[in-house]
Amino acid sequence: MQNVSALRVDAGAPAQFPVPANCYAETVVSVKHYTDRLFSFRITRPQAFRFRSGEFVMIGLPNAEKPVFRAYSIASPSWDDEIEFFSIKVLDGPLTSHLQKIQPGDTVLMRQKSTGTLVLDALMPGKRLFLISTGTGIAPFASVARDPETYEKFEQVILTHTCRDHLELAYGEELLARVNDDPLIGEMAAGRLSLYSSTTREITPRMGRITRLIESGKLYADLGVAPLDPTTDRVMICGSMHMLKDVKELVESLGFTEGSNAKPAEFVVERAFVG
Ligand code: A2P
Numbered sequence: 001m002q003n004v005s006a007l008r009v010d011a012g013a014p015a016q017f018p019v020p021a022n023c024y025a026e027t028v029v030s031v032k033h034y035t036d037r038l039f040s041f042r043i044t045r046p047q048a049f050r051f052r053s054g055e056f057v058m059i060g061l062p063n064a065e066k067p068v069f070r071a072y073s074i075a076s077p078s079w080d081d082e083i084e085f086f087s088i089k090v091l092d093g094p095l096t097s098h099l100q101k102i103q104p105g106d107t108v109l110m111r112q113k114s115t116g117t118l119v120l121d122a123l124m125p126g127k128r129l130f131l132i133s134t135g136t137g138i139a140p141f142a143s144v145a146r147d148p149e150t151y152e153k154f155e156q157v158i159l160t161h162t163c164r165d166h167l168e169l170a171y172g173e174e175l176l177a178r179v180n181d182d183p184l185i186g187e188m189a190a191g192r193l194s195l196y197s198s199t200t201r202e203i204t205p206r207m208g209r210i211t212r213l214i215e216s217g218k219l220y221a222d223l224g225v226a227p228l229d230p231t232t233d234r235v236m237i238c239g240s241m242h243m244l245k246d247v248k249e250l251v252e253s254l255g256f257t258e259g260s261n262a263k264p265a266e267f268v269v270e271r272a273f274v275g
């Protein structure tokens with residue numbers, strides 16, 4: 001059985017723990033801290049690991065005999081040779097309190113099987129794809145927005161990201177720049193992917209919860225697009241429990257029905273995970 005070293009054991013030799021069954025032990029390639037609440041990191045990708053853009057996977061640290069695992073949306077697209085995650089930092093979170101300290105060269109455990117509903121397969125064909133996110137809920141959409149299949153299936157992709165303050169919007173802004181700079185996806189997404197960000201606590205040029213921006217029609221007016229319509233549009237939603245409930249109710253009131261892998265329909269939801 002493979003053993004891996006725990007992180008940052010100050011005195012003596014690092015403790016060794018076995019890699020749990022059905023887990024990959026991968027190496028941290030890079031870490032980027034955005035704020036005192038948010039960071040992203042990239043790990044090596046196991047050769048055999050396959051996933052669909054938008055799915056999540058369980059990750060943990062090799063710091064105990066029975067490590068704590070939490071669900072993390074994969075933020076990188078399925079063609080990428082590394083795996084990217086975007087995470088919240090919770091001071092006393094059983095995983096994130098340790099995970100936020102990782103550095104390049106450290107080991108992260110990742111369970112071998114990914115799953116999730118924020119996948120193109122769970123949506124019926126349509127013309128426009130709305131990706132509605134708050135906070136770290138943007139992570140699965142960072143994957144979907146970089147997948148060529150998204151642009152094969154949809155004419156227009158509108159990604160919304162709402163956070164408390166403007167520094168928390170940086171990951172989404174960088175994502176857009178990375179899409180535009182990518183030789184393959186940049187060309188496919190040109191003029192078809194828009195990012196619509198807003199803040200709710202810090203005063204910025206565009207403020208408001210996404211529910212209000214949709215209900216008031218401001219989202220449509222700002223982007224110069226037609227209102228959400230279940231005959232042409234598909235919606236993916238990812239954020240906190242309250243956000244999911246409110247956005248789900250809103251799109252249902254507009255006539256959208258919820259889909260799943262087993263029964264594709266007009267919108268899908270998934271909780272942005274914290275831990
Ligand atoms: P608000 O500042 O008004 O709570 P968090 O960081 O707490 O997960 O929140 C991320 C963003 O989601 C914040 O801008 C927050 O707005 C917003 N938000 C929280 N609850 C809802 C909800 N029920 N519907 C829409 N947006 C929400």
